[in-house]
Amino acid sequence: MQDTLATLISALLAAGLYATMSYGLALIYGVLKVINLANAGVLMLGAYVTWWMWDAFHVDPLLAPIVVLPLFFLFGIVLERVAVRRVIEQEPIVSLLLLFGVWLILQNIAYAIWTGDTRSIETPFIESTFKLGGIQLAWPRVYVFVAGALTLAVLQLFLTKTQFGRAIRAVSQDREAARLAGIDVERIYAVAFGIGIALSAFAGSLLSLLFPFGPDFGQALQLKSFCIVVLGGLDSFVGVAFGAILLSLAEAFGLRYMAASLQNLISFVLLVVVLIAFPKGIAGIIRSLRRV
Amino acid sequence: MKTSTRHLAAALCAAAFSLCAVAAPLRPTAADNGPDEIVVGAALPLTGEESRIGGFYKAAYELAVKEINDLGGVELRVYHRKIPVKLIIYDDKTDPATSRNLYERLAVQDHVDAFLGGYSTELVQAQTVVPQAHQIPYVNGGGAATEIYHRGFKTVFGVLSSIENLAYSECDFIEQMQAQGKLPKPLKMAVVWENTSHGKDFVAGLSARTKQKPQNYKIVLNEAFDLHGKDFTPLLQKVKATDANAFMSDAHLDDYITMQRQYRQAGLHHAYVTYGARGPEKAARDALGDSVNYIFAATWWNSQIPNAAVRAFDDKWAKAYPKIPQEWYAALPYETARTLFIAMTEAGSVDKVKVTEALRHIDIRDTIIPGGHIRFEADGQMVAPFVVTENLPGGKVVIVYPKSESTGSAVLPVPSN
Numbered sequence: 001m002q003d004t005l006a007t008l009i010s011a012l013l014a015a016g017l018y019a020t021m022s023y024g025l026a027l028i029y030g031v032l033k034v035i036n037l038a039n040a041g042v043l044m045l046g047a048y049v050t051w052w053m054w055d056a057f058h059v060d061p062l063l064a065p066i067v068v069l070p071l072f073f074l075f076g077i078v079l080e081r082v083a084v085r086r087v088i089e090q091e092p093i094v095s096l097l098l099l100f101g102v103w104l105i106l107q108n109i110a111y112a113i114w115t116g117d118t119r120s121i122e123t124p125f126i127e128s129t130f131k132l133g134g135i136q137l138a139w140p141r142v143y144v145f146v147a148g149a150l151t152l153a154v155l156q157l158f159l160t161k162t163q164f165g166r167a168i169r170a171v172s173q174d175r176e177a178a179r180l181a182g183i184d185v186e187r188i189y190a191v192a193f194g195i196g197i198a199l200s201a202f203a204g205s206l207l208s209l210l211f212p213f214g215p216d217f218g219q220a221l222q223l224k225s226f227c228i229v230v231l232g233g234l235d236s237f238v239g240v241a242f243g244a245i246l247l248s249l250a251e252a253f254g255l256r257y258m259a260a261s262l263q264n265l266i267s268f269v270l271l272v273v274v275l276i277a278f279p280k281g282i283a284g285i286i287r288s289l290r291r292v
Numbered sequence: 293m294k295t296s297t298r299h300l301a302a303a304l305c306a307a308a309f310s311l312c313a314v315a316a317p318l319r320p321t322a323a324d325n326g327p328d329e330i331v332v333g334a335a336l337p338l339t340g341e342e343s344r345i346g347g348f349y350k351a352a353y354e355l356a357v358k359e360i361n362d363l364g365g366v367e368l369r370v371y372h373r374k375i376p377v378k379l380i381i382y383d384d385k386t387d388p389a390t391s392r393n394l395y396e397r398l399a400v401q402d403h404v405d406a407f408l409g410g411y412s413t414e415l416v417q418a419q420t421v422v423p424q425a426h427q428i429p430y431v432n433g434g435g436a437a438t439e440i441y442h443r444g445f446k447t448v449f450g451v452l453s454s455i456e457n458l459a460y461s462e463c464d465f466i467e468q469m470q471a472q473g474k475l476p477k478p479l480k481m482a483v484v485w486e487n488t489s490h491g492k493d494f495v496a497g498l499s500a501r502t503k504q505k506p507q508n509y510k511i512v513l514n515e516a517f518d519l520h521g522k523d524f525t526p527l528l529q530k531v532k533a534t535d536a537n538a539f540m541s542d543a544h545l546d547d548y549i550t551m552q553r554q555y556r557q558a559g560l561h562h563a564y565v566t567y568g569a570r571g572p573e574k575a576a577r578d579a580l581g582d583s584v585n586y587i588f589a590a591t592w593w594n595s596q597i598p599n600a601a602v603r604a605f606d607d608k609w610a611k612a613y614p615k616i617p618q619e620w621y622a623a624l625p626y627e628t629a630r631t632l633f634i635a636m637t638e639a640g641s642v643d644k645v646k647v648t649e650a651l652r653h654i655d656i657r658d659t660i661i662p663g664g665h666i667r668f669e670a671d672g673q674m675v676a677p678f679v680v681t682e683n684l685p686g687g688k689v690v691i692v693y694p695k696s697e698s699t700g701s702a703v704l705p706v707p708s709n
Contacts, residue, residue, distance in 0.1 A: 116343025120579035136559030
């Protein structure tokens, strides 16, 4: 019983982490219909900026998002204006390759600046743990979970309660209709891309509290993010959150009976099954249930 | 007409042969004064996941080459003189396919006389097909998996003793501690290992010893994990569910750091904790601080080995690279290059067959490697003892095994916080 509870809590905490690193990907796909292959590079840079502020200026890594979010929002806007906008109307493969190229550039910049050394942040908070009903939990994992849940709440509020958020949703549903209604679609693209990149960098900043990293950081997580976004439905944050929970539960409980080396296999089997059986993901299932 | 054509053809042939005669001896042969230089090549992971360690290998090879060139080069008997070494190093970006291609380039375009090896089992495994195909002698200090040497490659030699042997060294130490009552008997081991030939050798060594001495060991968990993993918590929960009193992991540096952090966060504690060859690295201490205390490691080398040759190497290294610590990643490639140069001296030439033969029979006694002795087995891999170290508070690392090389006594069982 204790083991099952520990596995459940661990899975939920991992879900918070998985969801946080997937929101940016989902937002960018939802609005621009572009798969952001540079997501892993942005995760990595978010981690590096957090580490660099801590290492060079002794800035508490918990405060790093204050700098990371606006910095990467601006970076996202610039990237959209300079590169993505030029290919957005072309075949999907063009934007895919473009952002893959951006990822490689970011990776090589990181190698040039910080070398390939494994970096990690070490603070008393990162080492801190507490016990809940006999189960030992790490504070950083709880923090990441809470940050993920708050991000989801803020995003939902932003998209449903603000004028700009409604405009973003309108563009994601039908860009031509939104244009006809007087929405500046290009501006929405730039801001949505900026928010998506900022969310990915924020996730990277949170991940630096949990994992050591180097310029290749984010590769494995990127694959997991794709699974979650497909599971959740490509353009729904609530779906992404459910996708993250589903994946982390499948991994955690699956690995109780399977070898740990099969952890990634679980993600990819889920991805294939969902693509075949429910191509619109959890969000699609919820929508069809509502219609019924 | 036919005659004139024949004359023209003959003249062209003669011209071609004359050109060949001028162009062929780009590098003089034994009949002359010998080559101007001995060309040695390597492809190293200077960027990519293993770039930190690749940097050590580059620095070590360059130090060894500088040292021999400062003495005039490698003494080659057939030319009655010393010939300087030219070292060519390429960056394989930690990619096995690139690595293999670069060794091909070293063989075909750069016409190297011998190869020095790269780092990490995966890369060494990929690149060693080239020396076999071109029959060029190859010595490495970066691939320890037995699989590399069990393919019957005749020109491939490695100065890293096998990971199975690493496991045996740790077991020898554990048995000593059991005899002193510092560790329980049998030691119930939760064995987790990276899913590579490196990890497989580790678990093979532990399994073999467990079979041989069931009164000393019991494996209560035997599980592989993916290299460069991110979330080891499900695996560590499995470890927690066992009644193991030893946590035996075989991991690369980044996995060691991630796993040990999550191990601590999960509140795990065992009487004996090891990550195989990883443990005392500066990068791990920087990343984990006091969480690395009391971790045991079996390594191919340690700068504290009480031996005059090691002290001399420490001084040389500190002088050449004051900012790069003396880790085994520095010592082993240095000794790798030195072994190749000694083999060339013993062969008396850079003839590939003779150098390979010299490597096969080499017997070097004044080395910095534990046990001080370099000699290759029939499969090309060296068998040497490992040193077992323990990390202690205050950034200290002590050698606890073998007794002849120990610099302190082991703190066991691992104290709980």
